[in-house]
Amino acid sequence: MTQYPHNFNNNTQLLHWLFRTGKIDLNEGRLFEHKPIPLPPAMNWNRIEGMILGLAIGDALGxxxxxxxxxxxxxxxxxxxxxxxxxYANYRPVGLPSDDTQLAIWTLEELNGNHGLNPDCLAQRFTQGRIFGIGSTMKGFLRHYKSGLPWFESGQKSAGNGALMRIAPIVIPHLRSQTKALWVDTALAAMLTHNDSASNAACLGFVAMLWQLFSRSTVPEANWWLETYIQFTQDLESDSSYRPRGGAFTEDRGYLWQFVERRVSQAYQQGLSVREACDRWYSGAYLLETIPSVLYILMRYGDNPEAAIVRAVNDTKDNDTIAAIVGAAVGALHGKDALPQRWQVGLLGRTAERDDGTLWRVLEIADQIWWHY
Ligand SMILES: [Mg+2]
Incomplete structure (x- = not known):
């Protein structure tokens, strides 16, 4: 077991140590050199609510x-x-959470309570509740962490979508300060459970995209989604040995970003429906399936939050997580009011068996701490 060589003053020093000692599966790409772009003064908290609600709604529908x-x-x-x-709600047609919403809201709760990211506290929080539909990588993380391994050695080398699905709230403590620490916190929170090059890069790329979506007043062109994802992630990935586990492209080998670039642009040029495209590369929990599915849905339906989430829910296999990620993106772009009322009203806001309304309480506290202070 490795102990910290010294006490770090902040997460930036901690991440540098993880890079230096090779403990994080990630390249220190260009993203880390730049502060996030300034958010426009007119940026509204409605976008943050949209991101969190979009995530929870997508999960609940799926x-x-x-x-x-x-x-x-x-x-x-x-x-x-x-x-x-x-x-689990007396057969009422209401929105309940699975792991995607639970882990995202628990993350936000921790960020609120610790006034920022403390990875070890977040690891502890993840051990403290029953996780619905828990994935095998998360189970492996919990087993390692509970056995006494430090948090930074408990994450699994897994390119599943389980870190990406819960990463969105990491932006919230950075909305006002807008420093490079956003990328540092994203990398640390990502590697906690999935210490894998494709997963760490995907989390950083998605967070960087969410940040850009907050500042947009217009819907991006279809190609923006693909190009922006690739631009952010291509020098972050350190492992070129990924290969599809099924579908039409099992001969492919390389970086996740290369697979995404080749296969998503091809599907778009061919005008495939979401269902057809997702059937080709599969649409399960593996990032070589999840990332193409998410980007393709956003390319086709980024202008219409309801349609984007409906396509994710109906046309993919790991539909709760893919709809949660798509939901976070369209919510960040369009804001809470653009999400259908019936979905907002029917959401119970749970993060556990019987804690209705928790999601809104945690969001309200986040608003007070990080936005309207
Ligand atoms: Mg789930």
Whole structure:
């Protein structure tokens, strides 16, 4: 077991040590050199609420039919556009969380409580509650951490989407200060559970995109989504040995960003529907499936939050997580008011069995600490 060689004054020093000692699976790419772009003075908290609600709504719409193939799901449920009757809420058609929402809101709670990211506190928080639909990488992390390994040696080498799905709230403590520490905190929070080049880079790329979405007053062109993701991630990835686990492109080898660049632009040029494109590269929890699916949905439906989330829920396999990530992006771009009222009203705001309303309470505290202070 490795102990810290000294006490670090801040997370930036800590991350430098992790880079120097090779403990983080990531290149120190150009992103780390620049402060995030200044947010416009007119930027509204509504965008932050939209990001968090979009994440929770996407998860809730998807998690009742998670892991069905789109074909199977359609036969059983038709096109899903509303919450399904839920056995954990007396069969009412309301929105309940799975791991995506739980871990995201617990992260925000920790950021609020510690006045910023403390990775070890976040690791402890993740051990303190029943996680619904927990993934195998998260289980491995918890096993390692509970056995006494330090947090920075507990993360798994896994390119699953489990860090990406919970990363969005990391932007919130940085909205006012707008420093390079945003990238530092993102890298630390990402590696906590998934210490993997593709996952760490994807988390940084997605956070950088969310930040740009906050400052936009217009919907980006389709190509923006793909180009921006690649621009942010291509020098961050340190491992070129990824390969699809199924689908039409099993001969491909390389970096995640290369696969995304090649296959997403090809699908777009061919005018494939979301279903057709996602069937080709598969749309499960592996980042070579999740990232192309997310970007393709945003390229096709980034102008319409409802349509984007509906496509993610219906046309992908790991639909709760893909809809949660898509939901965070369209919420950050369009704001809370653009998310359908029926989805907002039906969301119970839970992060555990019986804590209705917690999501709004945590958001309200975040607003007071990080925005309207
Ligand atoms: Mg889930």
């Amino acid at each position: 998690n009742t039919t998670e892991s069905l193939t789109p074909q199977r799901r359609q036969i059983q449920y038709g096109e899903i556009r509303d919450y399904l009757p839920n056995r």
